[in-house]
Amino acid sequence: MSSTPRGLGPLPPDDAYELLALPSVFACVLSYDRRVVWVSEGWMAGTGLSSADLLSTPIEDHLHPDDTASTVAAIETASSRPGQLVAFRTRVRHIRGEWRWLSWAIQANSAREQVYGWAADVTERVRAETLHEIVARMAKIGGWEIDLKTKEIAWSDQVRRIHGVDEDYTPTFADALALFPEDVDLQALLE
Structure with a gap:
């Protein structure tokens, strides 16, 4: 030192x-x-x-x-x-x-x-984050996370744009599950 x-x-x-x-x-x-x-x-x-x-x-x-x-x-x-x-x-x-x-x-x-x-x-x-954001916007790809312990949901700005909600919208756990009603495996895993 x-x-x-x-x-x-x-x-x-x-x-x-x-x-x-x-x-x-x-x-x-x-x-x-x-x-x-x-x-x-x-x-x-x-x-x-x-x-x-x-x-x-x-x-x-x-x-x-x-x-x-x-x-x-x-x-x-x-x-x-x-x-x-x-x-x-x-x-x-x-x-x-x-x-x-x-x-x-x-x-x-x-x-x-x-x-x-x-x-x-x-x-x-x-630079990498900026490039990722540009590519995601162009490709209309978004990202999201679920904290399984707290059941808190985090959406990227692109996911909000895809779903047509406000920038400050944060979905509840139930809202997120409702987006995928046909995914039985996901529903079972998260319940």
């Missing part, structure tokens, strides 16, 4: 600086005014930016404009609830101009007035 990130002071036993320093993780420390105090090697490698490009700059300078408000809100939420994790997704700019999707978990330390952030690059996952 790496040592304590420079400039952050001694490690209290409850802090997770070791996670911040993992080379494969996008990680940063922000001041409460959202300025970058420290970035990991993973952040620099993942964006092509140097620490000089990042340090003392507002985090908003590196975000997709459509994600700025939600990211600021997440940071403010974390700052108002020190010690609690706040999760969100945002896009950051790579030096080549492309956007990378990051899935974040952030946590504030009120004693230091700092927010620690860890993120995973989920760009390929987001």
Whole structure:
């Protein structure tokens, strides 16, 4: 494991600086005014930016404009609830101009007035989800799930479109079974 990130002071036993320093993780420390105090090697490698490009700059300078408000809100939420994790997704700019999707978990330390952030690059996952959604829409294929313990039903947007219901419609267990009255095996399995 790496040592304590420079400039952050001694490690209290409850802090997770070791996670911040993992080379494969996008990680940063922000001041409460959202300025970058420290970035990991993973952040620099993942964006092509140097620490000089990042340090003392507002985090908003590196975000997709459509994600700025939600990211600021997440940071403010974390700052108002020190010690609690706040999760969100945002896009950051790579030096080549492309956007990378990051899935974040952030946590504030009120004693230091700092927010620690860890993120995973989920760009390929987001691209795959988007492609899947496009293909499903074109092919008119939808997906659904049934939790057999709770009997909760989850429908994809495409299944809702196929059945001509509102986007916020969630079927009951009985509604879902009624869609397949001829499937005796399914009926027996789910009852």
